[in-house]
Amino acid sequence: MLRSLAPALIPLLAPRTALLAIVVTVCALGAGSWGAVTLLDHRDTLARAGAETGRAAAAVAGQALGVLEPRAARVDALAQRLAEHPDEAADGAAVAAVAGADTAGALAVVDAAGRSLAGPPVAITAGDAYRPARGAGPAVLTVEVGGVASLALARRIAGPDGEPDRFVLGPVPRPDLAAVLDAARGDAALYHPDGRRLIGDGPERWAPDDGARLWSRRPVDGLPLFAGVSVARAAVLAPWWSRLERGAAVVSLSLAALLGVAAVGWRSLHREETAMRALAEANTRLERRVEERTADLSALNRKLIAALADKERANQAKARFLSAANHDLRQPFQALRLFHHLLSERLADPRDRAIADKMGTALDSGEALLHALLEVATLDAGVVKPTIDAVSMDDVLKGVAAEFAPAAAAKGLELRVLPCAATVRSDPVLLARMLRDLVGNAVAYTAGGGVLVGCRRRGQWLRVEVWDTGAGIPPEHLDSIFEDFVQLANPERDRTRGLGLGLAKVRRKAALLGHTVDVRSRPGRGSVFSITVPMAAPEPAAAPSAARGGTGEPRPAARRILVVEDDPVQRAGMQLLLESWGHRVTAAADGGAALAAVRAGGIPDAIVTDFRLPGDLTGVQVVTRIAALADRPVPGIILTGDTAPERIREAVATGCRLLHKPFSPDRLHDALQALAATDPGGGTGGATAARRTAQHAAA
Structure with missing residues (x-):
């Protein structure tokens, strides 16, 4: 002391x-x-x-x-x-x-x-x-x-x-x-x-x-x-x-x-x-x-x-x-x-086709969950690079109104989308998806009344607000609703009412774009979700681009396609689908078999390969080896069901197009059509196209 x-x-x-x-x-x-x-x-x-x-x-x-x-x-x-x-x-x-x-x-x-x-x-x-x-x-x-x-x-x-x-x-x-x-x-x-x-x-x-x-x-x-x-x-x-x-x-x-x-x-x-x-x-x-x-x-x-x-x-x-x-x-x-x-x-019988349609509905529900998981994984992986541009809010709002008007009418709700002539600085695709998630939640969780979508200008910022007359959110849950798989009014996990990932994706996209997402709610009166985006000077409207073709467009000319898939069921299904479109298909179970088939039968016009393959070669390496044999770039489509961030970054780094499983035949058709329209000498399936495909794979 x-x-x-x-x-x-x-x-x-x-x-x-x-x-x-x-x-x-x-x-x-x-x-x-x-x-x-x-x-x-x-x-x-x-x-x-x-x-x-x-x-x-x-x-x-x-x-x-x-x-x-x-x-x-x-x-x-x-x-x-x-x-x-x-x-x-x-x-x-x-x-x-x-x-x-x-x-x-x-x-x-x-x-x-x-x-x-x-x-x-x-x-x-x-x-x-x-x-x-x-x-x-x-x-x-x-x-x-x-x-x-x-x-x-x-x-x-x-x-x-x-x-x-x-x-x-x-x-x-x-x-x-x-x-x-x-x-x-x-x-x-x-x-x-x-x-x-x-x-x-x-x-x-x-x-x-x-x-x-x-x-x-x-x-x-x-x-x-x-x-x-x-x-x-x-x-x-x-x-x-x-x-x-x-x-x-x-x-x-x-x-x-x-x-x-x-x-x-x-x-x-x-x-x-x-x-x-x-x-x-x-x-x-x-x-x-x-x-x-x-x-x-x-x-x-x-x-x-x-x-x-x-x-x-x-x-x-x-x-x-x-x-x-x-x-x-x-x-x-x-x-x-x-x-x-x-x-x-x-199928020709209407009853058989009805059964097939119900099967398709069940597949759509399961694929919706997988696509949502894919989108969250893609955002967490950091491979989504937003393209900031001047976005016309009127075009975005019209698209949202057209998409959700039938669902709101089916529930007896009034969906009002107020016009807005403002132009903002954002990624048009990601901003539209954020707004679709908010409006989709409002329609799903509003039993009566209506949903109102409008904009308010606050100086150099624009607040895009989605009002609903639903049950509202208790104050203690205003933060937790942005977490993954949180659904306050769906304890029984009814898949028809969503997956609980919509607001989580909105929060991730807002952080990526530098936007602000806010919520105000009064239990029993309804809620207001808003996205605050920076204003931009209005620009002349661009001419609408032609819609991408689906099964209704002319199919591409017959091509020689190499399919590399280790799953025999998927390999058989892929071969049948491509042959039904008139293509000549060579199937292989792994990278070694694919290279052997190329040496025996010649260089294919396109390669459709799974990312993960048995043996020492991945799908990317198979495409690279075949391009080396041909001494020229060979168009390739990489198929993957892996949503791990490191796998997504690795796939985006390739020069091939990327499709996440499960994908619809229409998406495969579009990818093949894009390959046919691309100059082979210009880097078919380049990194830019692959990155764009990865960003919008979960759409």
Whole structure:
């Protein structure tokens, strides 16, 4: 079961895997993007803060230089004067006057011990404050002037021994620097080069590597100090942390929404997977049921094939039986017909002739059945080749009316045949036979009323209809009436009411001609049979051909005729009949005897031979051998009682004329007369004449 479901589950797992991959990818991309943006924002925030502290330090350095530079200039000037006039340096009053002690921002002079010599009293706040001042350059000290923290710029004055014994100080009170230091963002201060805070709110020591603050320093040009600005990293990153919290909230909500959508999609895919699994299981069950039904149908089909094969074998056996029975029955019928003809000509007593006439009627009934079987066999054999031509329906209808008017009058029926000037495309012989079969059925199965034959035009088609007022046909039997030997109203098989082959022949001829045969019927009211044929342009009527001669025409001149027949009764009857017509007859029982008779007595004028003969030669081969002996075509008539399709095709392929048993003496007379009228050098008994004889043999 799992193996059968695997192909169905793989397409289902793929969407779920794809959904999971999409969700993970989106989450990773979203989190990664947000993390990258956050890190970049952290770096940019620190960078901006560093840049701002740098700018603040530069501003502090510049402003401090502006405040300290004038004081430094005064200190340098006083120190230079005192160095140039040592006497003034020794005189405290002179120094005080020069330092300007009585003015704001006055300079102060102190000795090496830090005692004030001139100017405002100055308290040194750092014990080693003088050390930086021992050099040649200016120094920076932190002092208190009147209790006010100040930044003092100092310059040494060297004594006679070259050692500094006095110092000029230029104090700058912190309030003077407050505006400079307080304007900076962060903690600003002025620092000694060694990192000590001199004045301001910054850390006491310059420590840029502590990691807790951001540091920026800028030197104060010309002075031994630098401006430093620092700001706590926590203060700088506070906005960043706020943005981080808001971004985390937004990302969390987005991920939650995405996971919610993914959950909904996952459940939808799960439901679809469940439905598809159920569908796959149902499909598997359906396939199993289809396989079972297919197996059942295969078994039934095999049974049907076997049944059809049995039916085909039965049909073939029936055909062989009918062919053999037909052939075997034709032999005695043919002998009876010949002897009946001879007997009728020799009877003079009217009562004897009446008996002979009744015998002839019985023979006619039997021969009608055999001829019907022959016609069906001929149609099934496919040897009938229709000759399509323009056919005048008026001529066909007149012939039908003339043929069936006596039979209809004998039954008290009114036969009305409406004239029709239309011309159709069909075989005139086959179309006339189809119509005769339909009208004959209508007359036979109509007890009272009448039969109407007429035509209706339907566009390019013409419907030839035969109406009757008979008992009608039940709807369930409308198809079966076209089958062989089916007679709904004749269960007792009365031969005077037909054989049940008329409609079967009509159906076969219609299929051969491409026409359509239809039937409509209402039980108790009557039936309508119709033949639909294509219309054709009317043509001038052809001159009527002369009727074929029968026994009333002059008989042909006496001829030498070779009769080859294995049945002694038929051979004797044929010999008597031909001799009564004035011919000289030589009879033989088989092909060998016929050839021997020809060698002994000469080439005959005509050959009348049975198709089947004892020995190795057939009737066709006998005619061929004799023609070879004569070195010219010899007219021949092939007699056969075989209605098998293959036998009929074989007989039609010969160059001889063909007569089916039983045939009347008149038909034999006509065939001999046709042979006499045919040019021997033109192919006497050619295939065309033989084919025409085969087509109309059952007429």
